Amino acid sequence: MLLELDHISKIYGDLRAVDDLNLTVPEGEWLAIVGSSGSGKTTLMNMIGCMDTPSKGSVMLEGRKLEDLNAKQLADVRKNMIGLVFQKFYLVPHLTAVENVMVAQYYHSVVNEQQALEALERVGLKERAHHLPGQLSGGEQQRVCIARALINCPKLILADEPTGNLDTKSTQEIMEILKELHRSGRTVIIITHDEEIASQAHRVIRILDGRIEEDYCNR
Ligand code: ADP
Ligand code: MG
Numbered sequence: 001m002l003l004e005l006d007h008i009s010k011i012y013g014d015l016r017a018v019d020d021l022n023l024t025v026p027e028g029e030w031l032a033i034v035g036s037s038g039s040g041k042t043t044l045m046n047m048i049g050c051m052d053t054p055s056k057g058s059v060m061l062e063g064r065k066l067e068d069l070n071a072k073q074l075a076d077v078r079k080n081m082i083g084l085v086f087q088k089f090y091l092v093p094h095l096t097a098v099e100n101v102m103v104a105q106y107y108h109s110v111v112n113e114q115q116a117l118e119a120l121e122r123v124g125l126k127e128r129a130h131h132l133p134g135q136l137s138g139g140e141q142q143r144v145c146i147a148r149a150l151i152n153c154p155k156l157i158l159a160d161e162p163t164g165n166l167d168t169k170s171t172q173e174i175m176e177i178l179k180e181l182h183r184s185g186r187t188v189i190i191i192t193h194d195e196e197i198a199s200q201a202h203r204v205i206r207i208l209d210g211r212i213e214e215d216y217c218n219r
Helices: 041-048 071-081 097-107 115-121 138-149 166-184
Strands: 002-013 016-024 031-036 056-061 082-085 154-160 187-192 203-208 209-218
Touching: 016 041, 016 056, 016 209, 031 041, 041 138, 041 154, 041 187, 071 082, 082 138, 097 115, 097 138, 097 209, 115 138, 138 166, 154 166, 166 187
Parallel strands: 031 187, 031 203, 082 154, 154 187
Antiparallel strands: 002 016, 002 056, 203 209
16 A cells, blocks of 8 residues: 555644544555545645644555654655645746756755756646746646656655646646556546546545545546
């Protein structure tokens, strides 16, 4: 199993944002987590992505309990195993597309322009590599973000509402890229409030009030 959530809860005062949730995700799965606003999706993603810790329960990645790792080990898991994509792009406005990807490489201590260009080519943006974010459409900016997330060859791609700011055409382009990443062997988890988007994944988890309401296969 790549990911195991064992009775995890995230509790804020009286609110159980995630409530005693169990989930296992085998390596190579193409999974959507769908739920309305406030259902606990981002809270869940933050715990899976090692950005937050559960109030109760355990998160395991490749059989390792995250709570047993020290800060350095946790940072390494975050750095080496997980690629994150958000609704907001968080691109540096005065750096070009390829430079934005190289910033991520710098964080991984492997700055290499050729590899950054290859990552952009993978998302169909090679010819836009030297444009600034402001010269790119929203869909193109999100593709730069995906290229940036791919730089450490992560096993797990976690995308939280990656199409939330995009028009229909750009949304579908992003979905095709995520599907291609799945076909190339990665585990992909997309988080969305949009039923139509979720239905494109092979497995769909529906959450409501921090609990799994439905878990079904789509193929
Ligand atoms: P979603 O991503 O599905 O819209 P969230 O995970 O962001 O939902 O939020 C789930 C619930 O947890 C919401 O009611 C939200 O207000 C609450 N919540 C999220 N983060 C915090 C926090 N840091 N402190 C208090 N409540 C929070
Ligand atoms: Mg959210």
